Every structure is written in C-alpha cells, then in structure tokens.
Amino acid sequence: MNSTGQSQGNALIEDIVTRTVDELTPRGLFNFNAPRQTLMGEGAILKIGEMLSQLSVSHVLVIADRIVHEKGLMRSMQRSLERAGVACTIYPVINQEPDETVVANATELLTRNHVDFVLGFGGGSALDAAKAIALAGSCQSSLQQMAEPGFKGRRVIGLGAVPTTAGTGSEVTDISVIMRADRKHKYVIKQVDLMPDLAIVDPGLMLNLPPLVTAATGIDALTHAIEAYAARSSHPLAKALAICAVQSIAEALPIVVGNGGDVAARLTMATAAYKAGLAFSNSGLGLVHAISHQIGARYRLAHGIANGILLPYVMRFNALVCQRDYAAIAHMLGVTRTGMTEREQCMASIDAVRQLLSGIGLPGNLAGTNINRDDFGAIAAEALEDVCIRDNPRDVTEADIVQLLEDACRTTTNE
Ligand SMILES: NC(=O)c1ccc[n+]([C@@H]2O[C@H](COP(=O)([O-])OP(=O)(O)OC[C@H]3O[C@@H](n4cnc5c(N)ncnc54)[C@H](O)[C@@H]3O)[C@@H](O)[C@H]2O)c1
Ligand SMILES: [Fe+2]
Structure with a gap:
C-alpha cells in the first residue's frame, strides 16, 4: 500500500474507533476516592x-x-x-x-x-x-x-x-x-x-488503647471488610482490599487485645483498618451498619460492640445470596478444610466470627444490653432509611430486621 492509501486507512480506523466510543453506554463503572x-x-x-x-x-x-x-x-x-x-x-x-x-x-x-x-x-x-x-x-x-x-x-x-x-x-x-x-x-x-x-x-x-476498645474497634474494621466484600456494588479493587483486611484482622486482632504493646501487630491492625476503610468508602456497607447506627445512638452502645453483636446474625441472613463471598472469607479466616462444600465454608465463616468475638471478650448477643423490644419496629423503619442499606446484598424488609433483632436478643443460638 502506498503512503496515501495507508493514511486513508488510518483515518477510517480512527473514525470507527471514535464512533464506537461515542456510542458506548457506561456500565459497571467505579470511582475510587482516597487521600492524596x-x-x-x-x-x-x-x-x-x-x-x-x-x-x-x-x-x-x-x-x-x-x-x-x-x-x-x-x-x-x-x-x-x-x-x-x-x-x-x-x-x-x-x-x-x-x-x-x-x-x-x-x-x-x-x-x-x-x-x-x-x-x-x-x-x-x-x-x-x-x-x-x-x-x-x-x-x-x-x-x-x-x-x-x-x-x-x-x-x-x-x-x-x-x-x-x-x-x-x-x-x-x-x-x-x-x-x-x-x-x-x-x-x-x-x-x-x-x-x-x-x-x-x-x-x-x-499502644495505650485499652483491650475492650481495641477489641470493639477491631471488630468494626472486620465488619467494614466483610460488608464491603459482600456489598451489592462491590468492585474488584474494593474486594481485594477487603479480603486482605479480613486475613490481617484474623491474625492480629487477638494479639493486640492480649498484648497491646505489640507494635508490629498494632501496625497490622492499623493497616487493615485503613484497607477496610478504603474498601467500604468506595463500595458501601450493609445491614450491620444500617441497624447499628440506630441502636448505637438510642442505647449508647459503642459502635464496634453493636456491629460485633449484629455481624453473625446479618451474615446468617445474607448467606442466602452470599455463599461464595462468605466461603472466601472463611478461607481468609483460616477455617476451611479440604472436602468442605461451599455451603459448609460459608457457615464456617459465621462460626469463626462468633468464635473471634468470644475470644476477644465481646458480647455475642443483645441480651445484656438495655435494648427495648417495643422499639424494634421504629429501629427497623429507620434502618431501612439508612444510607448503608442500599448496598446490602440481600433485599431486606422491616419484618426481616425485627426478626433479626429478636434472634439477637436470645442468649443461645440455633446454628
Ligand atoms: N467516618 C467513618 O467512615 C466511620 C466509620 C465507622 C464508624 N464511624 C464512627 O466513628 C465513631 C467511633 O469511633 P471509634 O470506634 O474509633 O471510637 P472513639 O473515637 O469514640 O474512641 C473510643 C474510646 O477510645 C478512646 N481512645 C481513642 N484512642 C485512644 C488511645 N490511643 N489510647 C487510649 N484511649 C483512646 C477515646 O477517648 C474513647 O473513649 C462512631 O461515631 C462511629 O459512628 C465512622
Ligand atoms: Fe463502622
């Protein structure tokens, strides 16, 4: 081809590319915002x-x-x-x-x-x-x-x-x-x-952070990571940060609760909280935060403690649509074995969260709090208005939230 023919060919390709780009409909985009x-x-x-x-x-x-x-x-x-x-x-x-x-x-x-x-x-x-x-x-x-x-x-x-x-x-x-x-x-x-x-x-x-605050804040970070990983609009970048945070928290949280002066473990936790923060800020949270914002304010429950109590109950509710995500989380929590089905891994992740909560001395239900059953309807209605609800992977009704709160008030679980 001579040079005139080549430049006509190039112009034609350029024209096709430009037209194709113009006609594209943006889909599945994600924006990522982070500190400079x-x-x-x-x-x-x-x-x-x-x-x-x-x-x-x-x-x-x-x-x-x-x-x-x-x-x-x-x-x-x-x-x-x-x-x-x-x-x-x-x-x-x-x-x-x-x-x-x-x-x-x-x-x-x-x-x-x-x-x-x-x-x-x-x-x-x-x-x-x-x-x-x-x-x-x-x-x-x-x-x-x-x-x-x-x-x-x-x-x-x-x-x-x-x-x-x-x-x-x-x-x-x-x-x-x-x-x-x-x-x-x-x-x-x-x-x-x-x-x-x-x-x-x-x-x-x-290093000075008391064990109870260390435990509660660490569980807040774990909740961010798990909710961001399974969020309806989670994207690969957020998922990568979140899953990595889950692994670090599983390793380092028991250590910082038991030995607050361990600087390396404190750095691991700080980095994990940072990653989980980036993940959820860019992909959303879910039902745990939608409810905990309501009960934290009403009953003066520390944010991390409220999240910790709710997390396994919400995971059990969301398991219907999150089996694969929770199986991946189980893997990071170190509780999968060869031969387990995806369903078994999913349920193992929920058990592992319960074990972690009890190991670091946090409550596993609402029984010891001053929560009032008469408020459940109002709490559920307000949770459905919370900005975090829209990213929950499973559709939620007011009745679902009331049931979840009822379950979380029992001192024994039936899993
Ligand atoms: N902006 C967000 O993205 C986001 C995400 C999750 C939660 N929150 C909000 O954050 C707040 C909770 O923050 P938090 O869990 O970090 O608790 P916090 O800031 O209330 O601190 C908890 C306690 O720890 C003490 N403390 C803090 N650092 C200490 C240290 N180094 N040594 C000793 N004591 C120390 C504080 O005085 C306080 O008594 C809630 O309002 C919650 O809704 C915000
Ligand atoms: Fe939080």
Missing part, C-alpha cells in the same frame, strides 16, 4: 510539621480526643509543628461520639482564627468531627444541608486525619457520622470532600 497522601509506620507522626509545611499550611486547628490529649499522645505532633513553624490550636473537645453542638462550636472557632487546615486526632469520633467541621467551615453549611444527597458545597480548607484507634478507617473514608442534637439519631453524611487530603497512621499512638 498517606504516611504510615512507626514514628510517622514526627513528620507532620514537615508535611503540613510542604502543603503551605499556616494555622492548623486540631480536633482532638480528650483522653488522647490527656495521655500526652499529642506532644510529638506539637513539637513537630513548632519546629516547622506551623501555628496550632488544639481543641480537645471530643469525649464521646460528636454531636451537632460540638461541630457548630468548632466551626465558629475555625472561622474566628482564620484556620487553613483541620486535623482530626483520635478515634473515629474525633476524625468524624474534624471532617464535618472542615466542610461546614468551608461552605458555612449545616449538617442537615451537608447530609442532603444533592449538596453542592466544596471544601476549601485542608483536612488531615491521625487515627489513634484501628477501626473506623475514617482517615480514608468520605463519610462522617455525627449525632443529632437529640443524641438518639445520627447523621451519616457521605460527601466526596469529606475524604481527608492527608492521613498519618502511626501504630505508636495506639
């Missing part, structure tokens, strides 16, 4: 000054957990910021799950002090508060407005997260959970701009 920068490892916190200085930050407002502040865990951060010449206001206001008042007060403080970066320092409660404050302060919006699906406000103030628990993964999620003023209901706000710009994950900050 993560520093992970022992002593990572010592680098915070340098990192914020590189981002040209001049004044950081630190929304801090009060206990973490009192334990002196913020000193390395303060020294690092001082050395880098970054001004810092510490607001150690978080002593329980944050509510609307905390967010409103801190947002006012932020505006008054001309802050250009908000840093959450503590467990999920401090991180979620910092995230809501940075967004609310950027666009002067209320939590109610931010929770609306069509909300258009953008964050212009920088946002960073330093987790001191290995559970929520809030340092890598675009979600913030804030109690309403009545402290009986929660806003679960999902907005792209709630994703921190910077995450600093240092296992050294987690």
Whole structure:
C-alpha cells in the first residue's frame, strides 16, 4: 500500500474507533476516592510539621480526643509543628461520639482564627468531627444541608486525619457520622470532600488503647471488610482490599487485645483498618451498619460492640445470596478444610466470627444490653432509611430486621 492509501486507512480506523466510543453506554463503572497522601509506620507522626509545611499550611486547628490529649499522645505532633513553624490550636473537645453542638462550636472557632487546615486526632469520633467541621467551615453549611444527597458545597480548607484507634478507617473514608442534637439519631453524611487530603497512621499512638476498645474497634474494621466484600456494588479493587483486611484482622486482632504493646501487630491492625476503610468508602456497607447506627445512638452502645453483636446474625441472613463471598472469607479466616462444600465454608465463616468475638471478650448477643423490644419496629423503619442499606446484598424488609433483632436478643443460638 502506498503512503496515501495507508493514511486513508488510518483515518477510517480512527473514525470507527471514535464512533464506537461515542456510542458506548457506561456500565459497571467505579470511582475510587482516597487521600492524596498517606504516611504510615512507626514514628510517622514526627513528620507532620514537615508535611503540613510542604502543603503551605499556616494555622492548623486540631480536633482532638480528650483522653488522647490527656495521655500526652499529642506532644510529638506539637513539637513537630513548632519546629516547622506551623501555628496550632488544639481543641480537645471530643469525649464521646460528636454531636451537632460540638461541630457548630468548632466551626465558629475555625472561622474566628482564620484556620487553613483541620486535623482530626483520635478515634473515629474525633476524625468524624474534624471532617464535618472542615466542610461546614468551608461552605458555612449545616449538617442537615451537608447530609442532603444533592449538596453542592466544596471544601476549601485542608483536612488531615491521625487515627489513634484501628477501626473506623475514617482517615480514608468520605463519610462522617455525627449525632443529632437529640443524641438518639445520627447523621451519616457521605460527601466526596469529606475524604481527608492527608492521613498519618502511626501504630505508636495506639499502644495505650485499652483491650475492650481495641477489641470493639477491631471488630468494626472486620465488619467494614466483610460488608464491603459482600456489598451489592462491590468492585474488584474494593474486594481485594477487603479480603486482605479480613486475613490481617484474623491474625492480629487477638494479639493486640492480649498484648497491646505489640507494635508490629498494632501496625497490622492499623493497616487493615485503613484497607477496610478504603474498601467500604468506595463500595458501601450493609445491614450491620444500617441497624447499628440506630441502636448505637438510642442505647449508647459503642459502635464496634453493636456491629460485633449484629455481624453473625446479618451474615446468617445474607448467606442466602452470599455463599461464595462468605466461603472466601472463611478461607481468609483460616477455617476451611479440604472436602468442605461451599455451603459448609460459608457457615464456617459465621462460626469463626462468633468464635473471634468470644475470644476477644465481646458480647455475642443483645441480651445484656438495655435494648427495648417495643422499639424494634421504629429501629427497623429507620434502618431501612439508612444510607448503608442500599448496598446490602440481600433485599431486606422491616419484618426481616425485627426478626433479626429478636434472634439477637436470645442468649443461645440455633446454628
Ligand atoms: N467516618 C467513618 O467512615 C466511620 C466509620 C465507622 C464508624 N464511624 C464512627 O466513628 C465513631 C467511633 O469511633 P471509634 O470506634 O474509633 O471510637 P472513639 O473515637 O469514640 O474512641 C473510643 C474510646 O477510645 C478512646 N481512645 C481513642 N484512642 C485512644 C488511645 N490511643 N489510647 C487510649 N484511649 C483512646 C477515646 O477517648 C474513647 O473513649 C462512631 O461515631 C462511629 O459512628 C465512622
Ligand atoms: Fe463502622
């Protein structure tokens, strides 16, 4: 073919490609949102000054957990910021799950002090508060407005997260959970701009965490991993992160509960919580979180404890449509044997979760809580409105949730 013929041929191919691309219908797309920068490892916190200085930050407002502040865990951060010449206001206001008042007060403080970066320092409660404050302060919006699906406000103030628990993964999620003023209901706000710009994950900050909090937060991470893996809209990237997190949690959680000073195991847990956070933020959760958001707020049950109780019951309910996913989870939990059917592996994963809960000293049912059967109808109705419900792999009705709560109130199980 001469060169004129060749260039006509190329133009024809180009035309066909362009037309084909134009006519394609987008299907099965997934978007992946993550922090721009993560520093992970022992002593990572010592680098915070340098990192914020590189981002040209001049004044950081630190929304801090009060206990973490009192334990002196913020000193390395303060020294690092001082050395880098970054001004810092510490607001150690978080002593329980944050509510609307905390967010409103801190947002006012932020505006008054001309802050250009908000840093959450503590467990999920401090991180979620910092995230809501940075967004609310950027666009002067209320939590109610931010929770609306069509909300258009953008964050212009920088946002960073330093987790001191290995559970929520809030340092890598675009979600913030804030109690309403009545402290009986929660806003679960999902907005792209709630994703921190910077995450600093240092296992050294987690060594003091008491065994019960370690266990509860670790089970929260396991719930994220299992729900994200089996979520209706889970995609390969989220699945890969989630399944890897399940394996790490099975290995490291009993160790950190029994020996809190094991830095290597703490790092494994922190990394697993990070992976599980990325997985669920990008693929969704499910029925465990849809119910636990309701009962956690009403009965002041710690988030991880509520999730742990519900997880095996929800897995048993979802098993109808999740056999293969749960069989893969059983494999990662180390409870499969040659010759087992997929169904047996699926059921083994549920037993393994129960065993793990009892091994680390967490309750396996709702019997010891102050939950009230008269509220079951209302809890079920509210759970069906929760943002997490849409990703549950199995369709759910109000009656299913009431039945599940009834089952979870019995002290013995029939599996
Ligand atoms: N944003 C998200 O994606 C997301 C995901 C899951 C849960 N959540 C929310 O996160 C909150 C729960 O967070 P959490 O489970 O991390 O608990 P938390 O932040 O409430 O902390 C639990 C307890 O541990 C203490 N603590 C924290 N770090 C410590 C340390 N290093 N040493 C000693 N004590 C320490 C705190 O003072 C607190 O008493 C809930 O509001 C939940 O709804 C958010
Ligand atoms: Fe959670």
